[in-house]
Amino acid sequence: EIAGRLQLAQPVQQARDRGVTQIWATEWSPPAAYKSNNNLNNGGTLLTSHYQDYANYPASYVKTLKSSYNVDLFALSPFNEPDYTTSYESSSVNGSQFLSFVRDYLGPTFASQGLTTRIVIPEPSRNNLLASLADPSLNDANAAKYLFAIGTHLYGAGPTAYPLAAAKGKEYWETEMSDFNPNDPGMGSGLQLAGWIHNSLAVANMNAFHFWWLINVNTDNEGLLDSSGNVTKRLYVMGNYSKFIRPGATRIGAPASPANNVDVSAYRNANNGSLVIVAVNRNGSASSQTFNLNGVSAASVIPWVTDGSRNLAQQSAAALSGNSFSYSLPAQSVTSFVVSLSS
Numbered sequence: 001e002i003a004g005r006l007q008l009a010q011p012v013q014q015a016r017d018r019g020v021t022q023i024w025a026t027e028w029s030p031p032a033a034y035k036s037n038n039n040l041n042n043g044g045t046l047l048t049s050h051y052q053d054y055a056n057y058p059a060s061y062v063k064t065l066k067s068s069y070n071v072d073l074f075a076l077s078p079f080n081e082p083d084y085t086t087s088y089e090s091s092s093v094n095g096s097q098f099l100s101f102v103r104d105y106l107g108p109t110f111a112s113q114g115l116t117t118r119i120v121i122p123e124p125s126r127n128n129l130l131a132s133l134a135d136p137s138l139n140d141a142n143a144a145k146y147l148f149a150i151g152t153h154l155y156g157a158g159p160t161a162y163p164l165a166a167a168k169g170k171e172y173w174e175t176e177m178s179d180f181n182p183n184d185p186g187m188g189s190g191l192q193l194a195g196w197i198h199n200s201l202a203v204a205n206m207n208a209f210h211f212w213w214l215i216n217v218n219t220d221n222e223g224l225l226d227s228s229g230n231v232t233k234r235l236y237v238m239g240n241y242s243k244f245i246r247p248g249a250t251r252i253g254a255p256a257s258p259a260n261n262v263d264v265s266a267y268r269n270a271n272n273g274s275l276v277i278v279a280v281n282r283n284g285s286a287s288s289q290t291f292n293l294n295g296v297s298a299a300s301v302i303p304w305v306t307d308g309s310r311n312l313a314q315q316s317a318a319a320l321s322g323n324s325f326s327y328s329l330p331a332q333s334v335t336s337f338v339v340s341l342s343s
Contacts, residue, residue, distance in 0.1 A: 009065065009068070009069045009071065012065070012069070012071050013069055013070075013071060016070075016071055021074075021247060022074040022075075022247060023071065023072075023073060023074055024073060024074045024075035024076060024077070024118075024120070025061075025073060025075075025076050025077070026076070026077040026079075026080045026120075026123060026175070027057075027058060027061075027076070027077065027078055027079065027080065028040075028079075028080040028088075028089035028090060028091075029041070029044075029080075029089040029090055029091045030046050030050070030054045030057065030091055031054075031057065033050075034046055034047060034050035034053055034054050034057075035047065035050075035091060040089045041086070041087055041088055041089055041090065042085060042086070042087060042090065043085030043086070043090050043091060043092045044090075044091055044092065045091065045092050045093065045097070046091060046093070046097070046101070048100075051100070051101055051104070051105045052105055052109070054078070054101075054105070054106075055101070055105035055106045055108075055109040056109060058076050058078060058106070059109050059110060059113055059115060061073075061076075062076065062110075062115050062117045063113070063115070072117075073117045074117065074118060075117060075118040075119070075120050075148060075149065076117050076118070076119060076120065077119075077120040077121060077123050077151055077175070078101070078106060078119070078121070079091055079093050079098075079121070079122065079123065080123055081123060081124060081125040081153065082094075082098075082122055082123070082124065082133065083124045083125055083126065083129050083133070084124075084125040093122065093133070094132070094133070095122075095132050095133045095134070095135060095136040095137070096136055098121055098122055098133060098134070098136065098137050099136040099137045099140055099143050102119065102121060102137050102143045102146055102147065103137070103140060103142050103143035103146070106119060106146070107119065107143065107145070107146025107147075108146075110146070111146070118148030118149065119146055119147055119148055120147075120148060120149045120150070120151045120173065120175070121133070121134060121137060121147065121150065121151065122134050122150070122151070122152075123151045123152060123153060123175050123176070124152055124153065125153050125155045125156065126153070126154075126155060126156040126157040126158065127152045127153070127154055127157045127158025127159055127160050127162075128157040128158065128160065129157075130150065130152055130162050131162075131164075134150050134162075134164075134165075135164065138150070138164055138165070138168045138170065139164075139168075144168050144170070147168075147170055148170065148171060149165075149170055149171035149172065149173045149207070149208075150162060150165040150170055150171070150172050150173065151173040151174075151175035152172075152173070152174060152175065153174070153175060153176040153177060154174060154176075154177045154196065154200075155177070158174075158204070159174060159196070159199050159200040159203065159204035159206065160204055161203075161204045161205055162204070163205075166205070171207040171208065172204075172205065172206045172207055173206060173207060173208040173209075173210070174196075174200045174204075174206050174208065174209045174210060175208075175210050176210060176211075176212050177196055177209075177210075177211065177212060178211060178212035178213065178220075178221060178222040178223075179192065179220070179221045179222075180220045180221070180222065181220060181221055182219070182220060182221075183219055183220060183221060183226055184221055184232075185226060185230065185231075185232040185233060185234075186232075186233055186308070187233050187306075187307060187308050187332045187333075189221050189232065189233060189234055190232070190233030190234050190236070190237040190306065190334070191237075191280065191282050191332060191334070193211070193234045193237050193238065194237050194240070194263070194280045194334050195263070195280070195282075196209070197209045197237075197238075197241055198256075198263045198265055198278075198280055201251060201265055202251065202254075202256050202263070202264075202265040203256060209241070211224055211234070211238060215227070215229060221234070224238060231311070233306060233311075236306040236311045236312040237306055237334050239306075239312045240278055240304065240306055240312060240334045240335070240336045241278060241336070243304075243312065243336070244269075244276040244278075244304070244336050244338055245267045245269070245276050245278075246269050246270075246271055248269070248270035248271065249267045249268060249269045249270060249276070250267065250268050250270070251265060251266065251267050252266050252267065252268050252275075253266070254266035254277065258289060259287055259289065260283070261281065261282040261283045261287075262279065262280065262281050262282070262283070262287050262289065262329065263279070263280040263282075264277065264278070264279045264280075264289075265277070265278050266278075273341055274338060274339060274340055274341065275293070275296065275298075275337075275338075275339035275341070276336060276337070276338055276339070277291060277336070277337040277339065278334065278335070278336050278337075279327075279329050279334070279335045279337070280333075280334050281329035281330065281331065281332065281333050281334075281335075282332065283331060283332070284331050284332065285331050286328045286329060286330055286331055287328070287329045288326060288327070288328045288329070289326065289327060289328075289329055290324060290325070290326045291324065291325055291326070291327070291337070292323065292324045293323040293324065293325075293339065294323070296323065296339075296341055297323065297341060297342040298320055298323055298325075298339050298340070298341060298342065299340045299341060299342045300317050300320075300339070300340045301317060301318040301320060301325050301337050301338070301339050301340075302314060302315070302317055302318075302337070302338045302340075303315040303316075303317075303318055303327060303335050303336070303337050304335065304336045304337075304338065305330060305333055305334075305335050306333060306334045306335075307330045307331070307332060307333035307334075308331075308332060308333075312336075318337065
């Protein structure tokens with residue numbers, strides 16, 4: 001089964017070669033022989049007699065990715081949607097099982113083998129199940145020391161804040177989301193995605209947001225590109241965040257909802273100190289907003305717009321008045337303002 005999963009190494013290598021520095025993976029099910037139902041599918045639980053075997057399994061995967069493909073896996077999640085039994089690969093895990101597996105097997109195995117790949121748990125399908133699944137591990141110092149992030153999906157619930165993660169010094173990730181409505185390549189679906197991202201980062205205080213598929217294999221909205229490879233507004237809306245907010249950035253204070261149906265969040269990049277403001281206008285008409293840049297000296301503000309007719313399109317610089325600028329946010333749009341600072 002390791003060999004089967006390594007069939008995915010080629011696109012992982014391609015991502016690395018395109019400059020992606022943080023590649024991580026989720027295992028959907030332990031090998032069938034390790035499970036109570038002897039099946040990759042239809043749930044089942046990891047047998048306690050195979051906890052060490054399953055700890056060795058992802059460790060081998062991480063090492064093979066490096067030795068055979070020169071891919072450094074940034075993080076790994078050992079279970080996907082442990083609350084949800086499905087006809088495809090799945091496995092059921094509760095909070096006490098996560099605690100035992102991470103504390104006594106997976107964490108020590110990674111540590112003893114010198115692996116720096118971070119560990120992420122528990123990735124439930126619904127955000128409101130985090131307390132039951134993650135609290136036991138976070139509240140146990142010997143388990144928590146092995147954890148890097150708490151991950152969650154948003155199907156059916158969320159995003160909601162989970163302050164225990166930050167209290168224990170862990171990141172808090174949204175790790176999967178999409179919708180299953182009929183294919184909508186336009187701004188309707190794009191604005192829905194913008195809402196998920198904004199609420200995850202600016203309201204629920206998450207550190208990362210991940211969409212589900214890059215390319216869809218169905219006929220709904222599960223991909224940033226459709227099944228024929230055609231781009232959607234979702235792809236460009238994702239770019240309004242990911243193109244400008246770079247790894248290591250810090251979210252900074254901003255009025256989250258300065259006007260009706262307008263959402264705003266702001267970030268400071270660690271690599272060059274630039275500021276990025278992302279404004280979402282869900283209204284059917286333009287909305288004029290004033291942005292005050294407190295505590296910095298701005299040299300220029302460049303807007304990038306995604307709306308019904310533009311796809312992450314660079315616009316003329318916004319006019320600065322001191323350290324403020326006003327801008328008319330187009331109807332049903334997402335605008336990223338990249339603020340370069342004076343030296």
